[in-house]
Amino acid sequence: MTDTSLIAPSEPSGPISLRTLILIRWVAIVGQALTILIVHYGLGFGLPVVPALAVVASSALLNLVLIVLRHWSARLGERDAALYLGYDTLQLAVLLFLTGGLHNPFAILMLAPVTVAATILSRQAVIALSALAIAAISVLALWHMPLPWRAEPLVFPPELVLGIWIALVLATLFIGGYIWSVAQGARRLRDAMAATQLALAREQRVSAVGALAAAAAHELGSPLGTIAVVAKELVRELPEGSPYAEDAALLLSQSERCRKILAELAHHSEEDGGSPYTQLPISALIEAAALPHRDQGVRLILATAGEPAGEEPLVRRSPEIMHGLTNLIQNAVQFAAREVNITTFWDAATVTIEIGDDGPGFPLHLLGRLGEPYLSTRAGVTDHMGLGIFIAQTLLERSGARLAFDNLIDGGAHVAISWNRANLETVERPRPSTPATPWRRERAVNLGWRPRG
Incomplete structure (x- = not known):
């Protein structure tokens, strides 16, 4: 038993705000210009001021052209955004070429365009920009103008330059890869939560x-x-x-x-359970959740058990509970060989629903990760993206439930959903003063009640 999907995950990249990229570039332009002027005129280091400021001015001119030709609030596609950041990488490389290459302590800023790309672009675009940055770093390690100095130019040992090159290359690969993976995880979680909201609204x-x-x-x-x-x-x-x-x-x-x-x-x-505000026994709620799956070639066995003196809990037909249970029952039916058992237990403190099937069970390597979005063993075969269990767990946890996944000893998957009864039950009812005898009953979904033999 595993989860089903409702929507496919979106591409990691989407429309990117031109306004955001232009503002980032304005910050870089102001910082670069101030640094050149302060180092040359304030600190007395002889920089090639005119060529360096010309490089900075080219970025300012490009920003102005983009503001005039494209609307301030325009959205860029991935290709345009990648070209935009690629230009920033080359502009910074030219500026570093004029001011000492990797000898310049500001060479670490070569990581900035890759870092921005990793948060908004796809894996392919991040790899391409990382390759461009590494190529620029390699060129700067071999060819560049001398680092400006007050006296004789400094001579950097080749071993030190090699160490700087290795550090920048490794930083580019690590920061680009790590930030992209974190951003991708956030995007996937966002899409999964959107699917959860869609399922709940439905x-x-x-x-x-x-x-x-x-x-x-x-x-x-x-x-x-x-x-x-x-x-x-x-x-x-x-x-x-x-x-x-x-x-x-x-x-x-x-x-x-x-x-x-x-x-x-x-x-x-x-x-269907009537109004979402209707109070009904927990067994009726489970039967309503199982009803859509009764004619799929798998026998559904519904059983209930309670304390000797315990009345069956009355609960509200919550959309969160209904959709969560329906998803889990659907998964059990899809993987069951012959039958699915749905058993409800309650006492004065807790209410527990257990769903078990006689299928192959959960894969052991995925058992500890169940509940994560986009986790499915059927993704490559039937285009399932693995959102079913994530949606079910998210919705049921909103109602205060706790879920546990494991495999049965005799084979098959097993899911246990438990609530605090005081939080789940909608009304308080007086308990009978005389003890009753213990009882247990079960039924197939389309049959009358019958005792367990």
């Missing part, structure tokens, strides 16, 4: 439609009854040869047809 709409149908059937019952009474009176009192007799009979038959339609609406609403 379940809430289903519940609302059922409640609306029940309310409509109730409200229309009285006027329809009045119409039926009047129609019966007309049919009885009109003579046989009256030109209105046929119309009265038609009115009576159609009112009867409307009555049957309303009765069916009310019946379907009850099967």
Whole structure:
């Protein structure tokens, strides 16, 4: 038993704000210009000021061109954003070439475009920009203008330059890879939470439609009854040869047809659990969650057990609980060989639902990671993306549940969902004063209750 998916994960990159990239570049332009002026005029180091400021001015000019040609709030695709950051890498490399190459302590800023790319672009774009940065670092290690100095130019040992090169290359690879993996995890979690919200909204709409149908059937019952009474009176009192007799009979038959339609609406609403605010026994809630999967070639066995003096808990038909249980039951049915057992236990303190199947069970290497988004053993075969268990666990935990996943000794997967009864139950009921005898009962989903033999 494993999870199913609702949506495929989005690409790690999406529309990227041009405004954000332009602001980042303005910060870099101001910092570069101030650094050149302070080092040259304030500290007295002889920099090639004109070429260096020309390089900085080229970035400022490009920013102005982008602001004029493209709207300030425009969104860039991945290709445009990658080219934008690629230009920043080359601009910084040219500036470092003019000011000492890897001898310049500001050479560490070569990591900045890669870091920005890792947070917003796809893996391919990050790899390409990392390769460009490493190539630029390698060129700067071999060819560059001397580092400006007040007296004789400093001579850096080749071993020191090699160490700086290795450090920058490793930093580029590590920071780019690590930040991309963290950002990708955040994006995947965001998409999974969006799928959870979508599933919850869908379940809430289903519940609302059922409640609306029940309310409509109730409200229309009285006027329809009045119409039926009047129609019966007309049919009885009109003579046989009256030109209105046929119309009265038609009115009576159609009112009867409307009555049957309303009765069916009310019946379907009850099967679905009715209003999301309706209180119902926990066994009825589980049966409603299992109902969509009863005709899939797998036998569903529903069993309940409680304390000798314990009444069955009454719970609200929460969309979170309904969708979470439905997802877990669906997974069990998909992987079961012949049957799925759903057993409910309760006592004065807790309510527990256990779902077990006779399938292959959870893969041992995934057992400790169940509940993570996009975790599925069927992703490459049936296009399942692995959101089912994540959505079920997220929704059930919102209701205060705790989930545990393991494998049965005889084979098959097993899921235990437990609640604090005081938090789950919607009403307080007096306990019977006389003890009852212990009991246990079970049923197939479409059969009546029968004792366990």
